[in-house]
Amino acid sequence: MSMYLRIKQLNKTYGSRQVVSDLDLSVREGEVLSLLGPSGCGKTTILRMLAGLVTPDSGYIEVGDRVFFDGKRGLPVEERGLGMVFQDYALWPHMTVAQNISFGLRLRRMPGRQIKERLQTLLELVNLPGYEQRYPYQLSGGQQQRVAVARALATEPRLLLLDEPLSSLDAALRETMSAELVQLFKRLNITTINVTHDQNEAMTMSDRIAVLRDGKVQQVGTPTELYLQPQNAFVASFMGQANMLPGALVVNDNEENGTSGSLQLLDEEIYLSGQISAEARAHSGSHNFVCRPANITIIQELPPAPHQNILPGQVAQTFFVGGRWRTHIKAGSQQQYTIQAFTDQPLQPAQAVWLEFPSTQSLIVPV
Numbered sequence: 323m324s325m326y327l328r329i330k331q332l333n334k335t336y337g338s339r340q341v342v343s344d345l346d347l348s349v350r351e352g353e354v355l356s357l358l359g360p361s362g363c364g365k366t367t368i369l370r371m372l373a374g375l376v377t378p379d380s381g382y383i384e385v386g387d388r389v390f391f392d393g394k395r396g397l398p399v400e401e402r403g404l405g406m407v408f409q410d411y412a413l414w415p416h417m418t419v420a421q422n423i424s425f426g427l428r429l430r431r432m433p434g435r436q437i438k439e440r441l442q443t444l445l446e447l448v449n450l451p452g453y454e455q456r457y458p459y460q461l462s463g464g465q466q467q468r469v470a471v472a473r474a475l476a477t478e479p480r481l482l483l484l485d486e487p488l489s490s491l492d493a494a495l496r497e498t499m500s501a502e503l504v505q506l507f508k509r510l511n512i513t514t515i516n517v518t519h520d521q522n523e524a525m526t527m528s529d530r531i532a533v534l535r536d537g538k539v540q541q542v543g544t545p546t547e548l549y550l551q552p553q554n555a556f557v558a559s560f561m562g563q564a565n566m567l568p569g570a571l572v573v574n575d576n577e578e579n580g581t582s583g584s585l586q587l588l589d590e591e592i593y594l595s596g597q598i599s600a601e602a603r604a605h606s607g608s609h610n611f612v613c614r615p616a617n618i619t620i621i622q623e624l625p626p627a628p629h630q631n632i633l634p635g636q637v638a639q640t641f642f643v644g645g646r647w648r649t650h651i652k653a654g655s656q657q658q659y660t661i662q663a664f665t666d667q668p669l670q671p672a673q674a675v676w677l678e679f680p681s682t683q684s685l686i687v688p689v
């Protein structure tokens with residue numbers, strides 16, 4: 323499928339600090355792509371370069387058949403035809419919902435009757451018919467966000483830029499809103515770039531996610547790809563909870579071309595085996611053994627030898643998390659690792675247990 327948005331070798335520095343490094347990214351028409359990463363990793367800067375609010379140092383941006391930035395010059399913001407919902411781009415408090423949404427249409431001198439029609443369509447799209455005459459202070463946080471989305475969609479942009487649009491909402495509302503928004507974007511087939519530091523939001527909203535760290539893309543993929551096949555420890559820990567055990571990769575001759583490998587735990591005589599990618603195998607630095615809490619089995623009585631992928635431990639703490647207990651276990655000969663796993667029943671603090679890491683659901687990734 324052809325790509326609608328293409329970013330090539332984009333760079334931006336502030337002073338001596340490289341905020342975005344050699345960014346390559348392609349987005350298909352109608353796709354929702356999230357930029358996910360910790361605070362300061364450059365997400366907003368990328369979005370602002372797309373919007374034309376920040377000039378890149380170098381690189382290339384193309385949207386549809388239009389060049390937004392050619393390495394030197396950029397298309398002015400108003401000619402990019404974008405819809406934007408930014409954190410610091412709130413509704414105008416002195417304007418009604420109708421005035422907020424239709425502002426851009428008035429600027430374009432659309433005839434009044436057409437504006438009215440468009441307004442009704444937009445209010446229906448965001449599920450707010452009948453709210454025309456309200457002022458922002460008379461709306462809930464979620465309703466305000468929906469008005470902001472309607473305002474961004476008013477001029478029928480083909481590319482929508484969202485910068486943490488749901489960050490001011492509480493967790494429950496954020497989940498409903500993100501599900502609603504993604505339905506809407508799919509219905510309109512609008513290409514969307516969404517900036518977030520919230521992994522859950524990125525997972526519910528996105529077709530694909532680009533995980534960023536220090537201005538560099540770590541991995542781009544669907545939520546399931548990133549969760550099941552993270553390329554490194556950073557992506558693994560950023561996409562859902564993950565237990566990480568550091569160690570040294572051991573490659574046996576007969577495994578050299580296989581998909582599984584084993585890792586010798588740091589300061590231990592214990593070897594754990596898991597899935598490993600060819601790139602991870604080629605990595606010469608240190609590795610982590612990764613296993614998600616839900617994939618670990620806690621054994622209360624030591625099964626007969628041989629013990630494969632089993633680590634002894636001692637229960638530290640248990641927390642009831644609704645339906646099951648999240649259990650923290652100190653593991654390793656010095657009990658130096660804290661492992662999280664789930665149990666159906668509460669275990670006793672200080673109780674001896676054994677942790678089993680199924681090798682098909684464990685990974686070995688570069689640190």
Ligand SMILES: Nc1ncnc2c1ncn2[C@@H]1O[C@H](COP(=O)(O)OP(=O)(O)OP(=O)(O)O)[C@@H](O)[C@H]1O
Nearest residue numbers: 336337341359360361362363364365366367368519
């Ligand atoms: N105008 C500016 N001048 C100097 N430094 C800047 C400027 N804008 C951003 N930065 C720096 O660039 C880095 C990346 O900022 P950016 O806002 O893109 O990060 P972010 O990933 O969006 O973070 P957050 O999630 O906190 O918004 C930060 O270290 C920030 O301090």
